[in-house]
Amino acid sequence: MSALKTRMYKTSDLNSCRDLWIELTEHHRQIYNSSGIGGDNPGLFFDRHLEKVGAERIWVVEDEGQVIGMAALVLNDDEVEIEPFVVRSEWRGKGIGQKLMETLVSEVRRLGVRYICVRPVARNREAADFFFKSGFDILGHIQMLMDLSSDGVGKWEEGPTLFNRSFRV
Numbered sequence: 001m002s003a004l005k006t007r008m009y010k011t012s013d014l015n016s017c018r019d020l021w022i023e024l025t026e027h028h029r030q031i032y033n034s035s036g037i038g039g040d041n042p043g044l045f046f047d048r049h050l051e052k053v054g055a056e057r058i059w060v061v062e063d064e065g066q067v068i069g070m071a072a073l074v075l076n077d078d079e080v081e082i083e084p085f086v087v088r089s090e091w092r093g094k095g096i097g098q099k100l101m102e103t104l105v106s107e108v109r110r111l112g113v114r115y116i117c118v119r120p121v122a123r124n125r126e127a128a129d130f131f132f133k134s135g136f137d138i139l140g141h142i143q144m145l146m147d148l149s150s151d152g153v154g155k156w157e158e159g160p161t162l163f164n165r166s167f168r169v
C-alpha cells in the first residue's frame, strides 16, 4: 500500500470504475441472494452515473496505478449524497474506505455544504457499520416499503427494531 493516493476520476479510469460498479452489484446480489440485480451489464450503470454527476465529482483510490476504490458526490440543494462508495473486494478492511471517505468529507467541506448523506440498502449491515464509524450517526428519512408481490413471503429477513417496531430488510 506504499503508493496509495486519492484523486479525481480521469478518462483512463473508465474500465476500472465499471469493474468497481460490477463489484458493487455483486455485493448486492449476494446480500439479497438475487442474481438478477443490475441486469446483464451492470458496469454500464457507471457510465450513466458519470454522465449524471460529472467527472469532477468522482473520486478514486489508486495503489501503484491500480484503481482499488471509487466514490461519487451527488449535489442536491442543501446536502451532498455519496453514491456509490465501493472498495475492491480483496482490498476491503485495510483502511481504503476510510481514506476515501476523508477525501470526500474534505471536498464537501470545501464546497461549503452542511450535510452529507448516504443511503445504503437496509440489508447492507456492513456498509451501515462502516458509515456509522465514519461519522454518519444521524438518521434523516426512513424509507419504509410494502411488498405487494405474491412471492414476497420468506424473501425478507429480520431487520432492526426502531421505535419498538420490528422491521424486515
Ligand SMILES: CC(C)(COP(=O)(O)OP(=O)(O)OC[C@H]1O[C@@H](n2cnc3c(N)ncnc32)[C@H](O)[C@@H]1OP(=O)(O)O)[C@@H](O)C(=O)NCCC(=O)NCCS
Pocket (backbone or CB within 6 Å): 024, 027, 083, 084, 085, 086, 087, 088, 091, 092, 093, 094, 095, 096, 097, 098, 099, 120, 121, 124, 125, 126, 127, 129, 130, 131, 133
Ligand atoms: C463498505 C466498504 C466501502 C468499506 O470499505 P473498507 O475499505 O473495507 O473499510 P475500512 O477498511 O476503511 O474500514 C473503516 C472502518 O469501518 C469498519 N468496517 C469496514 N468494513 C466493515 C464491515 N464489513 N463490518 C463492520 N465494520 C466494517 C472497519 O472496521 C473500520 O473501523 P475501525 O477503524 O474501527 O477498525 C467496503 O466494505 C465495500 O466496498 N463494500 C461493498 C460495497 C458497499 O456495500 N458499499 C456501500 C454502499 S454503496
